[in-house]
Amino acid sequence: MKNILMSVAVIYGLLGTTSLTADEFSNKNLKHWKSEYQFVVKEGRKVFTNPRLGSNTVTCNECHPNAANTHPETYPKFQKQLGKVVTISEMINWCIANPLEGKKMRLSDPRMTALIAYITEERRGVNLSPGKH
Amino acid sequence: MERRDFIRSSSKMVAGTLLPITLVEVAFGMSAKPEEKQVEDFTFAFISDAHLQQIKGTKFVRNWDMGLKRAVAECNMMSPRPDFVIFGGDLAQLGKAAEIDHGAEILSALHSPMKMMMGEHDYYLDLGEHWQKCFGDTHYSFEHKGVHFVVLNSILVDEEWTNKWKNPMARMQTMAGLDDPNGSPFMVGEAQRQWLKNDLKDLPKETPLVVFSHSPLQKIFKGWNFWTDDADLIQDILKPFDKVNVIYGHVHQIQYNKINNISFNSVMSTAWPWPYPQSYSKVKPTYLPKMTIEMNRADPFFERDATGWQMINVHTGRTNIHYQLPNNKNRTVAYNHKHERPEDIDFQEKKIPSQEHY
Ligand SMILES: [Fe+2]
Ligand SMILES: [Fe+2]
Numbered sequence: 001m002k003n004i005l006m007s008v009a010v011i012y013g014l015l016g017t018t019s020l021t022a023d024e025f026s027n028k029n030l031k032h033w034k035s036e037y038q039f040v041v042k043e044g045r046k047v048f049t050n051p052r053l054g055s056n057t058v059t060c061n062e063c064h065p066n067a068a069n070t071h072p073e074t075y076p077k078f079q080k081q082l083g084k085v086v087t088i089s090e091m092i093n094w095c096i097a098n099p100l101e102g103k104k105m106r107l108s109d110p111r112m113t114a115l116i117a118y119i120t121e122e123r124r125g126v127n128l129s130p131g132k133h
Numbered sequence: 134m135e136r137r138d139f140i141r142s143s144s145k146m147v148a149g150t151l152l153p154i155t156l157v158e159v160a161f162g163m164s165a166k167p168e169e170k171q172v173e174d175f176t177f178a179f180i181s182d183a184h185l186q187q188i189k190g191t192k193f194v195r196n197w198d199m200g201l202k203r204a205v206a207e208c209n210m211m212s213p214r215p216d217f218v219i220f221g222g223d224l225a226q227l228g229k230a231a232e233i234d235h236g237a238e239i240l241s242a243l244h245s246p247m248k249m250m251m252g253e254h255d256y257y258l259d260l261g262e263h264w265q266k267c268f269g270d271t272h273y274s275f276e277h278k279g280v281h282f283v284v285l286n287s288i289l290v291d292e293e294w295t296n297k298w299k300n301p302m303a304r305m306q307t308m309a310g311l312d313d314p315n316g317s318p319f320m321v322g323e324a325q326r327q328w329l330k331n332d333l334k335d336l337p338k339e340t341p342l343v344v345f346s347h348s349p350l351q352k353i354f355k356g357w358n359f360w361t362d363d364a365d366l367i368q369d370i371l372k373p374f375d376k377v378n379v380i381y382g383h384v385h386q387i388q389y390n391k392i393n394n395i396s397f398n399s400v401m402s403t404a405w406p407w408p409y410p411q412s413y414s415k416v417k418p419t420y421l422p423k424m425t426i427e428m429n430r431a432d433p434f435f436e437r438d439a440t441g442w443q444m445i446n447v448h449t450g451r452t453n454i455h456y457q458l459p460n461n462k463n464r465t466v467a468y469n470h471k472h473e474r475p476e477d478i479d480f481q482e483k484k485i486p487s488q489e490h491y
Contacts, residue, residue, distance in 0.1 A: 058194055
C-alpha cells in the first residue's frame with residue numbers, strides 16, 4: 001500500500017514538470033473541441049425529439065418547442081415537488097418518467113449529457129440564476 | 134357550489150360514472166346591460182387541440198385522452214347547456230385514421246351539437262381525406278340567434294411544400310414538430326378568401342360576426358407557426374363589419390388582442406400548454422399581443438395544469454370567454470366596452486400581478 005502511494009507521488013511529480021507546457025492548445029484544438037460540442041448538441045436535439053425515448057411516443061419538444069420553459073440557467077434549485085435542491089438532470093429524469101412514461105436514465109448516460117447540452121445551448125446568452133423559481 | 138369543488142368532484146366522476154344532474158351555473162363576470170344587448174342570450178363551448186396520439190393498436194397516450202374526456206364530461210354538466218360545441222382542430226397528433234376515429238368516439242358523448250374545425254395535425258398525413266369523411270367541410274358558415282359564424286381552414290400552406298414529399302408520414306411529422314425548421318407558414322389561401330368575401334357579401338354590417346380559425350388570423354411568431362401568412366388580407370375582408378371576433382386554437386395558451394375592429398381570443402388545449410413565444414430567448418423580439426396578461430405558469434407535477442376548455446357568450450356582439458382551467462386559476466377574458474378591447478377581468482381590473490414567464 002505504502003509503495004503504491006509512493007509511486008503515485010512520483011508519477012505526479014513527473015507530470016507536474018511536464019504539464020507546464022502540456023496545457024497549451026492551438027486553434028486547431030479549439031476547433032476540434034467546438035465541433036465535438038456541436039455534435040453532442042445535435043445529438044441532444046435528436047434525443048429531445050425521439051419518440052422512442054419514453055414508452056408512449058411522446059417527445060420532449062411536444063411541450064418544449066426549442067427547449068423553451070426548461071430554464072437550465074436556474075439549476076441547481078429547490079424543486080418543491082421533489083422536496084430538495086436538485087440539478088437539471090433530476091428534472092429531466094422526472095419528465096422522462098412522467099409525461100414520457102419512460103425509464104429514468106443513469107446520470108452518466110451519454111443521452112443525458114446530450115440533452116443537457118442541447119437544452120443549455122438553446123438558452124445561450126441568458127444570465128445564470130441558480131435557485132430561481 | 135364552488136367551481137373549485139366542482140372541478141374536484143368532476144375528476145372523480147370522469148373516472149367513475151357521471152351524475153345525471155347539471156352542476157355548474159355559467160356565471161360570466163361581465164353580463165351585458167340591456168342597452169348593450171344585441172343578440173339573444175346563449176352560450177357555446179369551445180374545446181380544442183386534443184392531440185390524441187396513437188401508441189400502437191388501441192393504445193393511446195393516456196394523458197391526452199384524459200384531457201379530452203374531462204372537457205367533454207364537464208361540458209355535459211354545464212347549465213345552461215351550451216347551444217353547440219365547436220372543436221378547434223388538432224383532434225389527432227399524426228393525422229392517423231385511428232386517431233381521428235378515436236376522437237370522434239370521445240366527442241360523440243357530448244350532449245350538444247358539434248361543429249368541427251381542421252388543425253394541421255389532422256391534415257398533413259392524408260391531406261384531410263379521412264377527417265372530411267368523418268366531419269364534412271373544412272370551411273362553412275352558419276347563423277345562430279342573430280350571430281353569423283364562420284369556420285375557416287387556416288392551416289394550408291403552398292402547394293410546392295405540400296407536394297414535395299414522397300412520404301406522407303414524413304410530411305406529417307415535420308408539420309407536427311412545432312419548432313421544426315423544415316415546416317412552412319400557414320395560410321387560408323386565395324380560394325377560401327374568395328369564398329369568405331362572397332359569404333359576407335349580403336350580411337348587414339351590424340351583424341355580430343364570429344370567425345373560427347385554427348391558427349391565429351394575426352402574425353405572432355413565425356418560428357412556431359403562431360402565424361397566418363395572409364392574415365392581413367383576411368382582416369381587410371372583415372373590416373366593414375362593426376363587431377368582429379376571431380377565436381383561434383393552435384397556440385395552447387391564453388392570448389388576446391384587438392386590431393382595428395377585430396378582437397382576437399385564443400383558446401386552451403385539452404392536452405398540454407405551450408410556453409409563450411417570448412420565453413424562447415434566442416429570438417427577440419417576438420410579437421405576443423401586448424394586451425395579453427399571461428396565464429399562470431404550468432406546474433408539470435399536475436398533468437392537467439394549464440390545459441382546459443372554454444364557455445363563451447356573445448350577448449353584446451362581442452365574445453366573453455370563460456376559461457375552465459383545472460389546477461390553474463380559471464380566467465375570464467371579456468370585452469370591455471369602455472376600453473373597447475378584450476380584458477382579463479380579475480387580472481386587469483384588480484391589477485393582480487400574473488406569474489412571470491421567462
Ligand atoms: Fe395544437
Ligand atoms: Fe395546431
